[in-house]
Structures are given as structure tokens and as C-alpha cells.
Amino acid sequence: MKKLVNDPSDYVDEMLDGMTAAYPDRLRRLDGTKVLVRADGPVDGKVAIVSGGGSGHEPTHAGYIGDGMLDGAASGEVFTSPTANELNEMIQACDAGEGVLCVVKNYEGDVMNFDTAAEMAEMEDIDVAQVVVNDDVAVEDSLYTSGRRGVCGTILVHKAVGAKAAAGGSLDEVQAVGEKVIDNxxxxxxxxxxxxxxxxxxxxxxxxxxxxxxxxxxxxxxxxxxxxxxxxxxxxxxxxxxxxxxxxxxxxxxxxxxxxxxxxxxxxxxxxxxxxxxxxxxxxxxxxxxxxxxxxxxxxxxxxxxxxxxxxxxxxxxxxxxxxxxxxxxx
Amino acid sequence: MADESVQREALIAAIENVAARIEAEKSTLTDLDSAIGDADHGNNMHRGFEAVVEKVDEFEEMSPADIVKTVGTTIIGNVGGASGPLYGGSLMSASQELEDGITAETSIAFAEAYLEKVKDRGDAHLGAKTMVDALTPAVHTYKKSIEHDDLPPLTAFAKAVDAAERGVEFTVPIRAAKGRASFLGWRSVGHQDPGATSTLFIMQEILKTAEEYLDGETDAEAVAESVPDEDPEEAK
Missing domain, CATH: 3.30.1180.20 (Dihydroxyacetone kinase; domain 2)
Structure with a gap:
């Protein structure tokens, strides 16, 4: 099958380099990671919004970094959650002292790694809150599944919480807005x-x-x-x-x-x-x-x-x- | 088991054997994951163990517990997904049990701690079509063989691997209740769980290495007789 790739194991790395090359004034890559953050961040006085997950969903997640939406996005390998270490680095880099909201899609890997990263960041005295998006109605939410998946509804969560944070909402208020979108x-x-x-x-x-x-x-x-x-x-x-x-x-x-x-x-x-x-x-x-x-x-x-x-x-x-x-x- | 330098040498050999096996089975694991998951288990495990093997030189100076801990943290740092925390995080936590070296007693404690961590992190129970289905019979068999049947650890471990193999087979006809395969509902029935499979591969390589390093022969006959022919569900 034909694809525009070099070495497949460099896929995510090279994509991120290409993204920062396209938007040098908007995006900055944290050294040695697959995390992109706002070039002008952290933004003083604002709750930071971060997201992340496997790659392969572009423009999700890094394409939504910017004013009124995300402060940082961590990319894992294709369809694989980023590691807790990288998520922690992202949280630390984006925090402006007002706390960080993590928007997580409901997959076991994502949830486990974000949980671990939040614990790591909290040890550094950063306030971390989380919302877990689970909008996929195809999967029944029961004891017999891992719950519903987070899919395209995540974009509306990013948009709403990003706007609330930009408007000066507190971490609790921003989180509440995220929950509200998820419920609806x-x-x-x-x-x-x-x-x-x-x-x-x-x-x-x-x-x-x-x-x-x-x-x-x-x-x-x-x-x-x-x-x-x-x-x-x-x-x-x-x-x-x-x-x-x-x-x-x-x-x-x-x-x-x-x-x-x-x-x-x-x-x-x-x-x-x-x-x-x-x-x-x-x-x-x-x-x-x-x-x-x-x-x-x-x-x-x-x-x-x-x-x-x-x-x-x-x-x-x-x-x-x-x-x-x-x-x-x-x- | 023998003194620390031999333990270290055996451990490093086991790690290298596991890494080689994962590399060789990369597409097997990814193919299993394609059927009921997202087609990345082989690549993810390979990426983790490739990073582990790069650290082998550092292992020469470490205690067995620290080696196992480093394998865990390296997997956490390089794999991501659910496999990073499940395989890496559980190794990291369970490594504490090996602080007094590797003995029959500490290896049982390690195996139990590892299983508990996997179940805890993954919120998984027996019969959910996950690695827990391979690990549980293996850990129970290992412990029982040593503590109740007074078998040598190597023989006990061979029985454990045999039990894990039956656990992997058990994942085929059941419906997934955890992990991405659970999203498929009834369509997950009839497929072998990739995580249980990689768990078996890892155990098989540890057994192979242990056979090279441990004195005494595996009692093949005892292994064959050990696991009762029962449905694992009924045995609960």
C-alpha cells in the first residue's frame, strides 16, 4: 500500500517536526518529547487546558493548540496513549499557576497514563483536574465493557473548556463546563x-x-x-x-x-x-x-x-x- | 538460587531472550490485536523491550531488584498505551519483592504482587479476556507447586507456563469485558487475547533461560500431570 512515509518508526516524530515547521509562531515542541505547547505559553493568569492521546487523529490533538482552546497536546505513537512521563512534562510546562485541566478520552491506556501523570504533577504542587470524554453511543456502558469511547465529541469539550479558561474561569469552573458538554x-x-x-x-x-x-x-x-x-x-x-x-x-x-x-x-x-x-x-x-x-x-x-x-x-x-x-x- | 552475580547474569539473559522473542513475534501480536484491537501490540511491546535491551550494560552493576525495576521504568517511559502502565508499572512495583534476591519465596511474592498490580491498574478480573487470564492460573500454579507440592522452583515454573498456555486458550471462546476488545462486544468471541499471548511468550522465555541457569532438571512428567482438565470458570 502506498503511503507518504520514510521510516515508519519515525512517523509521529516527523509529523510533529512538520507541524512546528508549519506554525513556528504558534507551536513549540518540548525538547526530547512528543509534546507540543503554545509558543506563547504558559499564559499568565489562565487555567491551562491540555489534551493528548495516540497519533493518527489529526488535526486532533495538536491542531487545536492556541488561543481559546488547548495549551498543550501530547502525541503518543499511532493509536497509542502517550507515556505518563511525557504527559507530566506537558502539565508542568503548561501550568501558569492557575491549575491544569486534562481532557482525556475514555480508553484504558489514556486514563491510566493521565492518572499517573496527574499524581506526578501534584507532587510538584500543581493543581490538576480531569474530565473523561465518553461520547460513543455504539458501545454500551456496562460492566461488560471498558465504558464508552471518547471520540469526536472531544472537540466540543476542547472548545468549551478552552473558551471558559480564556474567559478567566477557575479550574473548578472549567472542569464543570467540560462535564456539562460530556453530559450532553x-x-x-x-x-x-x-x-x-x-x-x-x-x-x-x-x-x-x-x-x-x-x-x-x-x-x-x-x-x-x-x-x-x-x-x-x-x-x-x-x-x-x-x-x-x-x-x-x-x-x-x-x-x-x-x-x-x-x-x-x-x-x-x-x-x-x-x-x-x-x-x-x-x-x-x-x-x-x-x-x-x-x-x-x-x-x-x-x-x-x-x-x-x-x-x-x-x-x-x-x-x-x-x-x-x-x-x-x-x- | 545461586549468588547475586549468577542471578544477575541469568536475569540479563532472560531479558535478552524475552526481547528477542517479542521482536520475532511482533507481527503475531499485532495480527492478534488487529482482529480485536488497534493493531499495535506487537510494535508497542517491541519498542519497550528494544529500549530495555539498550540498557543492558547498566544492568551489570545492579541488584536483581533494581534490574527488574529499571526494566519496568523503561517500559513505562517508552511504551505508552495501556501496555506501558500494565507491563512496566507492575514490574516496577513488584520489583520490591526481590530486594533480598531471587529465591523460591521471593519469586512467589513477586509473581503475586505483579498479578495484583495488573488487576488493580487494569481494573480487570479473571475471565475478561485479558492478560489476567494467563497470569492468574500461572501464579496460582507456581505458588501451589512450591508451597503445597514441594516441587523445585524450576519444575513449578514449567507448570506455571503450562497453566498460562491454557489461560491463553481460555481467552479465545470468551467475550472481552476489558480493553479495546470489549468495544466489539460479542464479536470479540473466537479471538485470542494479544496481552495474554505476550504474557505467555515472556514466561516461556523466562523458563527457557531458567532451564539453562538452574541446576536440576524439570520433571516433565509432573508438569504434564499437574494441571487438572477443568474449565477455568468452573474451578472458581
């Missing part, structure tokens, strides 16, 4: 193809020309169900119905939607899906306050999409509407 956001994804991790060099799973996977995550892992190929409208309907019924949105409520590309799907197809998503919401009397369409949380070169719905009130609307200036998200 749900996502479900599907794949037309698997993805190719650079080290393996071939597709993680085989999918026939006439088959799709429903309920996929963001790591090229198989989903919860394999079915026959569907039309864009059928896909939009399946994902939206599952998300809405889980979130229990009622007529008259306002929402933000994201039709997110998994990395290998053209924007035109995402718009086709979005068209149907908006039609479905309209039919139910649910009002879309803002509709995002694009590649926000990807899974390398996977073809497919996810649909995110987040219920919003005045507070969340203000925060999601607030100024933001990052490589991947601007006003």
Missing part, C-alpha cells in the same frame, strides 16, 4: 474501509466492496456490526437515530451537530450526509444552532464518518461561539 454530547461512527497504520502497512481489517462497519471507533478497530453497503441517507439516518435516542433530545431543544470525516472521505460526501442529518433533526423539531462539517477527529486514512450531536444552552452557545485561533479551528 453523543457520537456514532461508521467506516467504508479500515485504515492503514504505518507500522503494519496494511489494512487493520478487511471489508468487502459491498460491506460497511457500523459503530467503529477512531483506531481502525472493527465496529459493533458489519452490514451491507448503505446509501448516504441510510447511513445518516442510522447514525443520527442512534445518537438522538441515546441523548433523548426533544423537540424545541437546540443542538450543535458535527458530521466528521474519518480521514479518507471527501468533504462533498460529508456534506451529503449533513444534508440528511439536518433534515432528520428538522423533522423532529430539533433546532440546529450550529452545524460543523469536516475532518476534526480522524482515524488515519479510514473512509467513513461520524455524527455528533450536542445539546446546548446559552452558556454552551457562548463558549462554543467564543473567539478561537488555532491551526485547525479559527473563528
Amino acid at each position: 454530547v453523543r457520537t456514532m461512527g461508521m467506516a467504508l474501509t479500515s485504515c492503514i497504520t504505518p507500522e503494519k502497512g496494511e489494512e487493520t481489517f478487511d471489508l468487502g466492496d459491498d460491506e460497511i462497519e457500523l459503530g467503529i471507533g477512531i483506531h481502525g478497530e472493527p465496529g459493533t456490526e458489519r452490514t451491507d453497503m448503505m446509501t448516504a441517507d441510510e447511513v445518516a439516518e442510522h447514525l443520527t437515530e442512534n445518537v438522538l435516542s441515546d441523548l433523548e433530545v426533544e423537540a424545541g431543544e437546540e443542538v450543535v451537530t458535527i458530521v466528521n470525516g474519518m480521514g479518507g472521505t471527501p468533504l462533498s460526501e460529508l456534506f451529503i450526509v449533513n444534508r440528511k442529518v439536518q433534515e432528520l433533526l428538522d423533522d423532529r423539531g430539533i433546532e440546529t444552532w450550529d452545524a460543523w462539517v469536516g475532518d476534526y477527529m480522524t482515524s488515519l486514512d479510514m473512509m467513513g464518518c461520524s455524527v455528533t450531536v450536542c445539546r446546548v444552552d446559552d452558556e454552551l452557545k457562548d463558549l462554543l461561539d467564543a473567539d478561537v485561533d488555532t491551526p485547525a479551528l479559527k473563528d
